[in-house]
Amino acid sequence: MAFPKDFVWGAATASYQVEGAAFEDGKGQGIWDVFCKRPGAVWQNHSGDVACDHYHRYVEDVEIMKKIGLKAYRMEMSWPRVMPDGVGNVNRKGIDFYDKLFDELLKADIEPWVTLYHWNLPQALQEKGGWQSPESSKWFSEYTALVVNKFSDRVTKWMTINEPQVIIMHGLLTGLHAPGFKLGMAEALAAGHNLLLAHGRAVSAVRQNAKREVSVGYAPVGWIRRPATNDQCDIDAARKASFEIDPTTLWNSAWWMDPVFFGKYPDQGLEAFGSIAPRVSAGDMEIISLPLDFLGVNIYTASAVKAGEDGKPELVPYKVGYQMNTYDWPVVPDVVYWAGKFFHERYNKPLVITENGTAVAEIIARDGGVHDPQRSEFIAKHLIEVDRAIQEGVPYKGYFYWSLLDNFEWNCGYKHRFGLVYVDFETGERIVKDSAVFYGDVINGKIGLG
Ligand code: GAL
Numbered sequence: 001m002a003f004p005k006d007f008v009w010g011a012a013t014a015s016y017q018v019e020g021a022a023f024e025d026g027k028g029q030g031i032w033d034v035f036c037k038r039p040g041a042v043w044q045n046h047s048g049d050v051a052c053d054h055y056h057r058y059v060e061d062v063e064i065m066k067k068i069g070l071k072a073y074r075m076e077m078s079w080p081r082v083m084p085d086g087v088g089n090v091n092r093k094g095i096d097f098y099d100k101l102f103d104e105l106l107k108a109d110i111e112p113w114v115t116l117y118h119w120n121l122p123q124a125l126q127e128k129g130g131w132q133s134p135e136s137s138k139w140f141s142e143y144t145a146l147v148v149n150k151f152s153d154r155v156t157k158w159m160t161i162n163e164p165q166v167i168i169m170h171g172l173l174t175g176l177h178a179p180g181f182k183l184g185m186a187e188a189l190a191a192g193h194n195l196l197l198a199h200g201r202a203v204s205a206v207r208q209n210a211k212r213e214v215s216v217g218y219a220p221v222g223w224i225r226r227p228a229t230n231d232q233c234d235i236d237a238a239r240k241a242s243f244e245i246d247p248t249t250l251w252n253s254a255w256w257m258d259p260v261f262f263g264k265y266p267d268q269g270l271e272a273f274g275s276i277a278p279r280v281s282a283g284d285m286e287i288i289s290l291p292l293d294f295l296g297v298n299i300y301t302a303s304a305v306k307a308g309e310d311g312k313p314e315l316v317p318y319k320v321g322y323q324m325n326t327y328d329w330p331v332v333p334d335v336v337y338w339a340g341k342f343f344h345e346r347y348n349k350p351l352v353i354t355e356n357g358t359a360v361a362e363i364i365a366r367d368g369g370v371h372d373p374q375r376s377e378f379i380a381k382h383l384i385e386v387d388r389a390i391q392e393g394v395p396y397k398g399y400f401y402w403s404l405l406d407n408f409e410w411n412c413g414y415k416h417r418f419g420l421v422y423v424d425f426e427t428g429e430r431i432v433k434d435s436a437v438f439y440g441d442v443i444n445g446k447i448g449l450g
Contacts, residue, residue, distance in 0.1 A: 001449060002390045008111070008398025009443040010072030011065070011420055012355055014118035014162065016048045017407040019078060021055035025093035028084025029123040031130070031171075035178030046413030052405045053428045058101050064421055064430060065404065066108040069440035073110050074354060074400045075101075076118035076162070079143055086122035087139050095150060102154045112155050113400070115219060115354075116144055116202055118162040119177070119410075126179050131167065131191040131198070137287075141201035148209040156212055159296055159354065160202040161195060162219045168192045169250040176411045186276035188250065193278035196259050200287035207290075215293040218260060219354040222297025223253045225305045226338045228316040233307040241305045241313035242342050245269035253343075261347045263289035294397060295347055296354035299339050301329040326359045326416050333381035340389035340396055350395045356382055357402035359409075359416035364431065370422045375435035380449050383442065387449070401439060405430070 016032045036047030054061055065073060079086065081094035105112050117140065121130060125139055148158065161167070170177035172188045183191075199218060206216050227238035243254040245268055254266040263285040270277050308314035323331040336353060343351055358378040362370055379401065390396050406419035414425055420436035423429070441447045 001387050003387060004390075004397075007396075008072045008113075008352065008400075009070060010074055010111075010113065010398065010400040011068075011070055011404040012074035012400040012402050013054070013076070013404050013407060014115065014120070015076040015078035015081070016051070016118075016120045017403070017409070018052040018054040018405055019081075020048065020050040020053040022047075022049045024055070025097070026084060026091040027078070027094060028080035028086070028091070030078070030080040030120045031123055031126045031178035032120065033080075034123050034126075035180055038180065041180060042411050043413035043415050046408065048408040050425070051408045052423050052425075054405070055097065057428060058097075059104060060430065061405070062101075062104045062108050062110065064432060065105075065110055067440075068420065068432065068436045069443045070110055070404075071443065072113055072157075072398065072400070073105055073404070074113040074115060074159075076115040076120065077147055078120050079117065080120060080122040082147060083122065083143055084124070086125035087142050090146065098147075098151065102151060106154060111157065113157040113159065114147075114151070114155050115159045115162050116140070116147070117160065117198075119167060119171075121178075130179060131172070131194050132187065134194060136194045137197035137201045140198040141205040144202040144205040145209045148206050148214075149211075152206075152210040152212055152214060156210075156214045157217075158206050158214055159217045159219045160199045162354075163221045163298060164192065164195050164199070164256050165221045165223065165250050165252070167195060170411075173250065185247070185273070189273060189276060189278045192250070192255075193280065193284070196256070196288045197284060199260065200290050203290040203292065204287070217292055217294040217296045217352065217354075219296035219298060220253065220256045221251075222299040222339045222343065222353075223251055224302050224335065224339045224342055225313065226302045226332060226335055228304040228306040231307075233311070234305070237307040237311070237313040238305050238338065239342055239345075243346065244313075245272050247272040247274075257295070257343075257347060259285060259288045260292065261289065261295075261349065292349065294350040294352050295343060296352045297339060297343060298355035298402070299336050299353060300356065301332060302335040302338070303330075304332075326361055331358065331378060333378075333385045335385075336382050337385040337389045340386070340394035341392070344394045350397045352398040352400070353386065353396065354400050355402035356399065357418045359418045362417060362422070362433070364422070368431070370431050370433040372433045372435045375420075375433065376438040379435060379439050379442070384449050
């Protein structure tokens with residue numbers, strides 16, 4: 001195994017998915033608080049009102065992380081908990097919560113990696129237009145400045161925005177996620193541009209307010225196509241398809257990453273969107289492309305392509321009976337290998353897998369344990385591919401399993417369990433799954449992956 005000594009081993013969560021305490025201690029409402037109240041918006045009308053009750057159980061949760069052997073914890077601070085109106089007023093009790101959580105983590109030798117935005121937009125800002133407002137990047141930079149100023153004595157790893165693709169695609173186009181809008185592509189692209197600006201202004205706010213040396217990254221979906229075979233022509237087709245933009249969807253990588261690393265939208269994307277491409281004002285791209293320390297990528301699955309007759313990438317359907325998670329997402333471990341290769345070649349930045357994980361249908365066994373060999377195998381197989389990439393020069397610096405806890409899985413409510421730790425959503429009881437022990441043993445070198 002080629003994992004460097006300082007490789008970061010962690011697990012991830014997001015505030016609305018785990019915290020609960022939705023109406024306590026001065027927290028403002030977020031767009032998910034509102035969206036979940038809309039009948040039928042979420043599976044079985046679940047909500048994150050209580051979720052994993054992490055807000056009250058964080059001490060126990062940090063103890064569990066320590067017991068597992070995690071070295072890092074990727075988490076989001078809840079914007080509406082800290083600034084109930086999004087801007088202006090600061091909620092002292094919200095600040096206190098994160099103060100205590102960071103201290104607890106550091107006491108346990110677990111490094112906090114903080115995501116500034118993992119979809120918990122204050123409702124007050126949604127009412128002012130949300131990401132559609134040209135002011136939104138300034139709101140986000142005000143929030144960022146506040147929390148970085150307050151916490152960068154202890155937190156040195158910051159990520160701006162989690163999965164811009166999903167924020168815009170599901171929040172504003174399909175309506176599957178909060179705020180649940182079904183706008184047209186032109187409006188979605190304009191909001192996407194505001195979101196990219198928010199990323200850039202946050203990068204600047206982190207650097208300007210940091211009390212110590214910090215690392216700043218971004219956590220988009222690491223969307224790629226993987227080659228159906230190892231033939232060079234299929235690899236080339238997969239690479240090409242990985243950075244192509246289909247104007248009927250926002251599922252792609254280049255539209256969301258090229259502006260950040262190259263300071264421009266990809267030409268092929270601009271051509272594909274044509275007259276509905278967003279207006280870029282003078283100076284925007286300078287803000288959007290401020291230098292980053294790492295590229296975080298959330299990677300779960302990918303479709304396969306081969307080189308078609310005319311050399312064009314052609315999708316190759318998975319065989320009947322392919323391996324999948326409870327969402328039906330194909331389990332294809334080499335996705336992390338190819339993603340590492342393609343993103344390294346194109347952007348040449350240190351890479352961190354900010355999310356990778358699986359949901360399986362598990363049951364509590366007669367002995368009271370949760371035995372989840374599918375998840376242990378998933379982790380092992382993906383880490384073997386991370387290792388293969390590192391051996392071939394891909395600068396992977398860390399891996400965060402999604403998720404630490406079973407949690408509120410957005411519009412699917414509590415249907416899918418991704419956790420290393422089982423959560424009983426009625427009682428709040430936690431059960432450390434076998435996969436958590438397995439992952440801990442890998443982290444601590446007790447077992448190899450061969
Ligand atoms: C990601 C998201 C996470 C989590 C995960 C599993 O898109 O960032 O919050 O829900 O998917 O579906």
